[in-house]
Amino acid sequence: MTDIEGASGEQLAEQALRLVTADPRQAGRLAAQARRIARRSGDRDAESTAERSLGLAARELNDAGTALRHLRRAVRVARAAGLPQRAAEARMSLALVLAEAGRPAQALREIDEAAPALDGLPAARLGMQRALTLDRLSRFAEAMDGYTGAIAAFRRAGDQLWQARALTNRGVLHAYRGSLRQAEADLFAAERLYDVLGQHLAVAQVRHNLGFVAAQAGDVPGALRWYDVADEYFARNGRSAIALMDRGELLLRARLLPEARDAAQAALDAARAGRTRLYEAQARLMLAEVANGGGDRRTAHRHATAAHRAFVRQGRPAWAALARYAALRAADDTGPTRRLRRAREVAAELAAAGWPTPALDARLYAAGLAAGRAEGAAELRLVLAAGRNGPAELRVRAWHAAALLRDAAGDTAGARRALLAGARILDTYRAALGATELRTLAASYATDLAATGLRLARQTGRARSVLWWAERWKAAALRLPPARPPHEPALAADLAELRRAVAEADSGVPAGRVNALWRQRRALEERIRRRSWHVRGSGSTTRTPNLLARLDGQLHDRTLFELIDIGGELHVIVVHRGRFRSRALGRTERVVAELEALRFALRRIVLRHGGPASRAAAVQGARHAAEQLDRALFAPVRGWLGDGELVVVPVGLLHATPWALLPTCRGRPVAVAPSATAWLDATARAGARPSTGSPLLVAGPGLTHADREVRRLADALAPAEVFVGAAAGAEAVLAALDGAPLAHVAAHGGFRSDNPMFSYLRLADGPITVYDLEQVARPPAVVVLSACESGLSTVHPGDELMGLAAALLGVGTATVLGSVLPAQDEATLELMLDLHRRLAGGSGAAAALAAAQAAMDGTLDERSATAAAFVCFGAG
Template sequence: MSAAEAKARGLHDRGRVALTVGRSAEGIRLFGQALALLGWPDTREPTWRATAARVLISMAAAEVHLGRHEAGFRLLDEAEHAVAPEDRSALRSQRGLLCILTGRLDEALRYLDEAIPLYRMPRDAYDLAADLVNRAMLHSLAGRARLAQQDLVRCEAVAQKANLPLVVAKARLNRGYCETLLGDIPAALRTFDLAKPVFEADATGLLPVLAIDKARALAQAGLADEAASELDEAIRLLSRGRPTYELAEAVLTRAQVAVAQRDPVGARMWARRAERSFLRRGDESRAAIAVLTRLRADLDSRRRLRRIAERAAVLSARLLTLGLAGDAETAALLAARACIRLKDSVKARHHLAQPRSPHPPVETRLLRSLVQAELHGAEGCTTKVFDHARAGLAKLHDHRGRLGSLDLRTGASALGVELAAIGLDTAVRQGRLPVIFDWSERSRAQAFLMRPVRPALEPAESDAVAELRQLAMVVRTAELSGHPDDQARRRCVELERQIRARGWQTDAVGDQERVVSFGDIAAELRGGEELLVSFLPGTDPLCAVAVVNGSGRLVELGDLAMITETIARLQTDLDALCGRRLPTALSTVIESSIEHHLALLSVELVEPLRELLGDRDLVVVPTGPLASVPWGMLDELRGRPITVTPSASSWFRVRQRDTQGDLIDSEPLLVAGPDLEFARAEVNRISAMLPCSAVLTGADATVEATLAAMDNRRIAHFATHGHHEPGNVLFSRLDLADGPLMAFDIAGLERPPQHVVLSSCDTGRSVMRAGDEMLGFTAAFLYGGARTVVAGVARVPDESVVDLMAAYHRLVRLGATPAKALAEASMIAPLIPLVCFGSC
């Protein structure tokens, strides 16, 4: 081999490496230098011509990657005249790849099916592995996820044997995408993590591609906002250079996530941008998917329904011819929904009858159930509405049952919001109270009916948690000194993100409990001592099912928008009154405002229930913002035992189980945190009343000691600063001597305390996700198995709560339920927003 040919081959190898890691422009430059050394196209030497053909094949891929697909196919045509017999498999495979990138999927599959059997020699390992990845991509796009997995498993084995770690990583990246299509989100996220270190070390240009696939998995788990964050960062990185295929793919995925976020304006903007990018590359398949995404956004905003129906029908046929059966099914369902809204049932049924994808993702299966329910609703067939909505939610329950993380379980409810809503709306119109109650329970807090998963922390995760605790103290100290540490704060955010992402990879265990019936609750309340009020999600004016003494009633309450605004104003006033000394005149104004808002809420939420309420205890099942109401402060409810619970089903389950008799250690645990002026006094008052208490104060009140002492307790009382983190509720926290005790930590307790009191700050605040899924510090205890949690839904003034807490524990010791004890003790300080959550 001559020196020129050797150098050309070296340039070719370097160019392929650049292409592999996403640097296409650099690859083209190196390929051009190689061709110049070989004297192409004028060379006549056979070996030089064969080498030039291999360079042309690689260069074609780089051209198409940069959007110049016509140039890419011309290069392949040139290579046809010079390619050696042993390289014809590479030429066929490259034509297959370029057809994938330009949306000619059936043609691509034919080329790859021809190329793959031709590989025989060990030196072919790289090309064989690449073709297997590409054919797997084709199967994935067509919804054939299991065939794709077979190719990827073979690819990984070939690449590992040939010592090609980057190819192994790319196979894993694609395998994660297949696992997403199959609905195994934890497995997909674990697989992505296996690929990531290799990309970080050797192919940073592929990290945005990894982010795109991870975003798809998060979106399928219902975490649309988190998916959007991943994509926004990927788009930022990809936008630094020339427009690429990966950038167009990221933009398209961002449009699809915007649809899930109920952001039609953003979805249309991203979809148009993606469509233009793919059309410039000649990729009709993905351009068609971008059009489908834009039509979905238009339907959500109820714009131009007839046009949507017509375009979606045409698009469905087009997508089917392009080999995209799953997207074709979605388009047909979209056309059917538009026709239903146009009151054209005949055409809607025609679209529903279009061919189905053999293995549709969960989103498509839920959409089909929703469209069928809507069609029967339009035709007045109530029974079939319930059948299809119930069947769709059953599919969602199966999907949720594969998720171990509370974060993912609560997020998954977003996928079924419309199904639950059509069931509930139909039940309300029908007017049968047991059915209304049944659908209200199917519409809320399904994650609380699942067995909690308590995963052991891996070493890397334990290290991240330890670093987070240490840095959280640094951040807190810096804030108190008036000199915030922005670097430490940014690192805390990054660590929280890492820990949270690791939690998403947890597999599920156990089954979901059934939703309880109206009959179950009516029988439980027979005797008339309690009134259960279940506020219905999504009704305006607000409605509630009230159940008492074996019977129930549907009650119409106040205007939801006004109630929501009043709750927000009330919380602002309560927070303003707490934690600082205010001028007397200002305090008077704020207190007057608080009383005004409480009076408004009493009128809107309580007065319509007065006849049923009488002197009974109250059980509240809230919806949305009502989870933040300080119920015991309302004029008509002061001094009345009140329990707030995520759902009637979770309340009933706790009532049915006796968890008190089998606790090993019944001594109360009392914990006083740092930097809270009256914490030690509060704990001392309670411990004097409960002489057998285990007390942790000062330097002894560490996270480790507290977690160890908390497990298997009957009562745990915390007089500590707390911080509700609405943007990342798993890291809401209580301040202890050596750092924060986080909501995240509660999942690790084998036997959480049965009765928890959080007497300071606003640790009773919750984030209510779609489907009334409650997240926060209080929710973490309840989800983990605590029976009752007493906490503040707004900031609690620690100087005023000492006497109240002493009275509370005295009453509990005398046998009062937590709700009754809190109601009586709160008369000492009526402006303290403590609420009893769970089941008393």
């Protein structure tokens, strides 16, 4: 590095100091140059300022150890040279880093040492640093007064940079204390000042803090959008521990637990690398919260107790109370009485510390521990008093608390009203989310409400009441209007690039290139997911008006067979010719075990695993499991089922049932729906869509029978729009899907259990995923997916589904036919030709599939097992 011509050490050091929050790397380079010049010329004043600039630049680059060395040297140089004001300014910066390093008491001592040497504007800056340290010690009222006084002083002096810093700090404190409008006002004012001053890092930090405010307000899409805007800078210049933790907390709230865990671990790694003990303790607490959310109590307790010890050492009682609460929820070695006492104590500590939302959460936890006791009623009343203004998930829980309180008092009607109030809050929260993934995962907040509502309904003994409450929760995300991702060039480019990367990886490139393409694919998928999370919902909620009357009017000769899990017990509601009946069927786990045995045996049959004896055993096992499953589900209610089509609403893992193999369903039309409401909506869409227009037939690559299947279908269904070979590219097919009456796609498919939104159909130039399908404005009324396992979905709490079939139903397709198991090519071709012949003859989809399956029934082999693997989802 060469000296900058004509610049003194003092000039360079001051320039570096101004650049610290705009470009810390450049500030560090200038400060090192200034220090060399200052040492050469014996200018101790400039040398101290250069050391201070080096320390502050290291702090912005998340290296607290290096920052402390430079700042202590800045103090020593100034003191040795008899420069009390320079020493005091260096102490002020040293106090900032000491506080972040988990030594707030030392930070206050440095501030006290600096105070006598400063007056005027430097004294105001020191006052702002004192306020920041008090803030981190949870002395919030003193900190707020300090920030406000400092802002006034900076405004009078025209010091825009320090005014922006103080506004930022006060805005964050407002956000922690729930004063969100004041927080936004301060942060937007700070952003304007930083922008004028060219402080790029500080602008990014303020935008991240605006995301934190949006998160506190429950605006998940808005918060994620702000975080990603800020991260465009952080990704190039280093992500701080605090930014990673804020993102992790939001991901945890959105129930994106793996992503939240990754963010918290990255925050812990960054805090350790930068030696910022303050943030290391907070990252451990974040890891404990994520582990508690995922039910990993051992990991949660380990991180929470470590965080608690660190907070106590740092003199941060409010944070210590949070860690104590996390440890309490994770512990399993304390009796209920002691646990209740500790929960009430920590709730009081959090309330006294000025953290109302964590205090409310702790009171709800205490209320649950004390259910049915006098203390429980007292806690619930406190919750009701405090819980009307918190985040949506806590307000939902508060209404659940009210329901429990009213039920205990014998006010069953009041309990139901409270449950519905909580459900409306959750509906509004979910309606504000646009991403299918976030809407689906939000259902976990309704788990307790749903369980209580079903328990109260079951006590009435009325099947109508049980069905109504079950439908209030089942697959609620599908009832919302689809919020399609915006047709923005960046998203379209990412989806196209993902197709290219996958297609290239499948084309036989060298191993080293495959690894690079795999990394590119994961990065693209993450970017697409993050873009999708930004989408806002319409905000309009849906109701289920006259559900029972609509069923009466729409079922006709059909029978609704809806399964419901109530506390691990499987129940069924049967509706036929206006009669609503219910029956308990036994433990859900027993039925699921039979399904798993059936699926295992069918996979062996279709894939021809093992020798003749092994396959014969698989056939016997499949028949036995099918009979047992049929006996468990249908035998207790066989007399109620009638003779017409069955509308089956499964529960949990039963969504993957090959229904056609069960004796009761063999040869009988079966339509499978996520809920009765979803079936009614799909039926209405089917009736509203015109049947005119040519069908769309698509053959994907690498499937031996696909071209032959599509060409034979084209002959039978002419005129048809046909895409085969290179013409069957993603953009062309997606455009043709828009408005087609029927689409048949013969293409390799894949169900992504790690992320069902990336479940795909492979076309000539790569895969189309659920994200692509969500952008089709007018999806076909009927979609036939002849690929293996194209009908599978991941099932989340509330029987919320994610997968190809669920996505198509969600965006407006009335009926989807797909497989829930592997399928043999020749058998699939035979089934599809017969299916479409019957559809063209006027049969409904469920009836056409059942008849085609029955025509292939007989000896249980790969042919009949393939046929039985196909399921009709939606209207039928």
